[in-house]
Amino acid sequence: xxxxxxxxxxxxxxxxxxxxxxxxxxxxxxxxxxxxxTFGAGGYARALLDAGAARVIGIDRxxxxxxxxxxxxAAYGDRLRLVExxxxxxxxxxxxxxxxxxxxxxVSSMQLDEAARGFSFQKDGPLDMRxxxxxxxxxxxxxxxxxxRLADILFQYGEERAAxxxxxxxxxxxxxxxxxQLAAVVARCLPRPGPGQSHPATRSFQALRIAVNDExxxxxxxxxxxxxxxxxxxxxxxxxxxxLEDRIVKRFLQSRSGAGGGSRHAPLPQAAEPSFxxxxxxxxPDAAEIARNPRARSAMLRVAERTAAPARAxxxxxxxxxxxxxxxxxKELGR
Numbered sequence: 001x002x003x004x005x006x007x008x009x010x011x012x013x014x015x016x017x018x019x020x021x022x023x024x025x026x027x028x029x030x031x032x033x034x035x036x037x038t039f040g041a042g043g044y045a046r047a048l049l050d051a052g053a054a055r056v057i058g059i060d061r062x063x064x065x066x067x068x069x070x071x072x073x074a075a076y077g078d079r080l081r082l083v084e085x086x087x088x089x090x091x092x093x094x095x096x097x098x099x100x101x102x103x104x105x106x107v108s109s110m111q112l113d114e115a116a117r118g119f120s121f122q123k124d125g126p127l128d129m130r131x132x133x134x135x136x137x138x139x140x141x142x143x144x145x146x147x148x149r150l151a152d153i154l155f156q157y158g159e160e161r162a163a164x165x166x167x168x169x170x171x172x173x174x175x176x177x178x179x180x181q182l183a184a185v186v187a188r189c190l191p192r193p194g195p196g197q198s199h200p201a202t203r204s205f206q207a208l209r210i211a212v213n214d215e216x217x218x219x220x221x222x223x224x225x226x227x228x229x230x231x232x233x234x235x236x237x238x239x240x241x242x243x244l245e246d247r248i249v250k251r252f253l254q255s256r257s258g259a260g261g262g263s264r265h266a267p268l269p270q271a272a273e274p275s276f277x278x279x280x281x282x283x284x285p286d287a288a289e290i291a292r293n294p295r296a297r298s299a300m301l302r303v304a305e306r307t308a309a310p311a312r313a314x315x316x317x318x319x320x321x322x323x324x325x326x327x328x329x330x331k332e333l334g335r
Contacts, residue, residue, distance in 0.1 A: 016293045017043030018104070019239055019301040022283045024051055026303040027235040032099030035059065035229065037087030037222060042069050044102050049076055053100070058082045059093060061132035086132075088221035090229055097231035103222060106241040107131070107209060119209060121183035121201040127176060129205075129212045138208045139177060147171045156326035157216075158207030159244070165189045166204055179205075206242065216329035219245065220320060223252045227275055230306035236276070237303045246282070246300045247324045253278060253304045255322065273309035278302075 118128035
């Protein structure tokens, strides 16, 4: 499996696609129209085209990724179409039945490595964190939100147990303009990390990034859009990078496949007829892939096949609540 991943990874890619070999194995044979809803550096799109996809539509909210793709994209001609947008509209963008949908969630290596984007607590840059160019920045959030709202974001989106203490410190330190300023404030609220432990600001930066980009809302709407876009027999492959994302994807696919799940307090609503069939268990990267790409260590791949059952006409609040979404995300989705 590790060898398959290495062969499928374009040698000049600035971002290494995670779990690419297992993904291609699970969705084979690759043919027809595929939608890469999180185009990024184009690693998944290129691999799908090379594996036999007739066409791939690559969607990304960050227009800068398309400039990076120009040196190699032309070789695929009209087999590759690039669209600036968000993957929660992938069904409308596809314009017809798709044979497959790939979603690689979270922030890309390119965005993390570019200090000016403001995603990294290890490089100094403006507190931005936007994947696209629209909407409030992380600076807007940390400098204007009430302390209680900041604490809720840190706790619910970052699972940060010291959320209230950190939120209080952020308010006291306002205004904050750079990533290292924020990271220092957070670090002062937490014990010094031991060997091998993550940076103290990891969870806080994750939480703010999720809030800035409405990542949970995008994910739920994107999964629903994929359900509408896929033809019977079409494949949905989703790569997640933290437990909250993975829980949402897992419960969505369980609810749509009739596979059960949930809990006695929040049982998953069952569709009248399953719209997906699960294709095996979730896949994690092996030791060889983690050695090549340490950012893969928390990744998880889930794949499902679309059935002939109709997509649900409209998402219900009860369905979304059963996905394990944080209360803040549910509130935003309900607007």
